[in-house]
Amino acid sequence: MNRIRQNIKKIDARTAFFLYYVHMHEVYLDWAATAIPDPFALQLQQEVCHEFYGNPSSSHNAGSKARGLLEQARSLLAGQLDCRSDELYFTAGATEANNMVVLSLVKQALTLKKEFSSYTVVISAIEHASLWEPVLTLKKLGFKVKKVYPDSRGIIRADSLVQALDKQTVMVIVMLINNETGAVQPVAELVQSVRNYSKTTGRKIIFHCDAVQAVGKIPFSLRELNVDSACLSAHKLGAAKGIGALFIKKRLELDFFYGGGGQERNKRPGTENTAGIYSFSKLVEKRQTSLQKNLESAGRVMNFLISELKKLSRVVLIPKQRAENDATHYSPYIISMAFPPLAGEVVVRVLNELNIYISTGSACHSHKKERTRVLESMGVPSSLAANAVRVSIGFQTTQADISAFLAAVKGTLSKLQQQTHGS
């Protein structure tokens, strides 16, 4: 508090107001890590939890009632995502769903008595750790792994993807929206190019897509994307943590390692979190209903942020060509930037002291190299990638939140940049 008072004395009234604002409020700009829980989802979950308390697998009335609600949730979610309800499996989040899909290849190879080295997996270099790490496990086991690098905008191009395919390719992994840069991947086009390649070899290639940062935020249809499998996560929308869903296209046989009570048609056994799943599905419905309105509002907030940052010589947007109003290539909910020479961790810590919460890329970086993997794959120099931070906005972010962030950028961060340059 003393530090804030001292700062306030030295700066202009407008900046002082925003420093006061951030002291009074927490400015949450880390929605891509997790969303602030939505009161609608929380309340619904609590209500449903009391009324539908039975185990959905129990044969008595309390069980059947819970089973009914679970299936209601499944068809509601299927309707929102444009798929069949028997193509959806509830999981404990997207990390689990992604691991299930990747590691299913091990089970398949073992069942078919195939050498691991006879399988190629093609993965984009910008995937979340929950896909990257299990694919590295496959590599250690002897699978052939090929990475596809994005262009300097952070976008995977169909020609780069096709170049990585070979006759042994069994799986391709490309996400829908990158969680660090917000870059929207042309998934439908990529799927089509993989399908065309598949026709020439006669070998089926599974296309898996991580749709975590897209669900309820940008319009898409699983049917139109034509992917074979996809994952989603409840807490990125404001529902409970530890809930997700895995879409597996009808007639695609993926076999997983789990064994248990046979829930989720034996693919993901374990007692379902009925109330959490139901409130998640209802929240997806709510987000879909207001998707356009939210998108426009996020677009306005993001455009304001970008245009203001572009006026500041000490700020580097990543990628540099990120422009206002570019909804075709970037989600308006996520942006990456750097304040050289400040390390990303320093920026996060300094802003944290001002009650402004952002992050260095993904929340799930296990080691330093992993922290800069995505940005470096786009050609961002490693020193700049180490300076990078991610700002991600959400359904409640206001222009005042962004102004508070900008005041800190122009004040505290700019001063620190100057001092660090000078030292």
Ligand code: PLP
């Ligand atoms: N995929 C992406 C793109 C993400 O951003 C995240 C969350 O950080 C995940 C997967 C993991 O989701 P969950 O927290 O549900 O395991």
